[in-house]
Amino acid sequence: MDKDKQAILEKEIDLIQGCINRMAQNSFLIKGWLVTLIAVILGLLPEKFDLRVLGIISGLITVCFWYLDGFFLKTEKLYRWKYEWIIKERINSDEFYYDLNPYNSNMWLSNIDGKAKKEPKIIRVMFTKTIWPLYIMILVTILVIVILEIIK
Numbered sequence: 001m002d003k004d005k006q007a008i009l010e011k012e013i014d015l016i017q018g019c020i021n022r023m024a025q026n027s028f029l030i031k032g033w034l035v036t037l038i039a040v041i042l043g044l045l046p047e048k049f050d051l052r053v054l055g056i057i058s059g060l061i062t063v064c065f066w067y068l069d070g071f072f073l074k075t076e077k078l079y080r081w082k083y084e085w086i087i088k089e090r091i092n093s094d095e096f097y098y099d100l101n102p103y104n105s106n107m108w109l110s111n112i113d114g115k116a117k118k119e120p121k122i123i124r125v126m127f128t129k130t131i132w133p134l135y136i137m138i139l140v141t142i143l144v145i146v147i148l149e150i151i152k
Contacts, residue, residue, distance in 0.1 A: 005090070005091070008090070008097060008098075009086065009090045009091075011098075012086050012090065012097070012098060013083065013086060013087070015098065015100060016079055016082055016083045016086065016100065017083070019079045019100060019102070020076055020079045020080060020083065023072045023073070023075050023076035023079060024072075024076055026068075026072040027069050027072040027073055027076070027131075030065050030068050030069045030072065031065075031069065031134060033065065034061070034062060034065040034138070035138075037061055038058055038061070038062070038138060038142075041054060041057070041058055041061075042054075042058075042145075051145060051146060051149035052146055052149060052150065055142050055143070055145060055146035055149075056146075058138075058142045059139060059142050059143075062135060062138050062139055062142065063135075063139075065135075066126055066131070066135040067122065067126065069126070069131055069135075070122045070123070070125040070126035070131070071122055071125075073125050073128070073130075073131065074120050074121075074122050074125045075102055077120055077125070078102035078103065078108075078119070078120075079102050081102075081107070081108045081109065081117060082099075082100075082102060082104070082107045082108070084108075084109050085107040085108060085109050086107070088109060089107075089109075103119065105117070105119070
């Protein structure tokens, strides 16, 4: 590999790694903001506030943040696929130089079985083992608080 191609390869890898890091950081921040918002809502609202309304608002906020977290993790996965393609194919291809579009399926390697990769669905990413326990736990906690308020 000549020096120009090596420099391009290294720069592309750095750019994509930066995107992967941003998506992971966004996912981390989403979780932190959600926990903070729920704690503020539960802790700072006056006693006279209807807990059922509070539960609905908290549940909606949780679902919105869960969706955003799924979006960031899905995008991170697409960037990882692009990273793999660049490592393996950049030597043989001059196409797509500095293409940072994670949805460019021409820059995804095939699966081990030879089939083309399909863009992951956000809903499937939302229910991966690394993120659903946090959000389900928060939703169950909100539900328990609302139920206790109703039977009170």
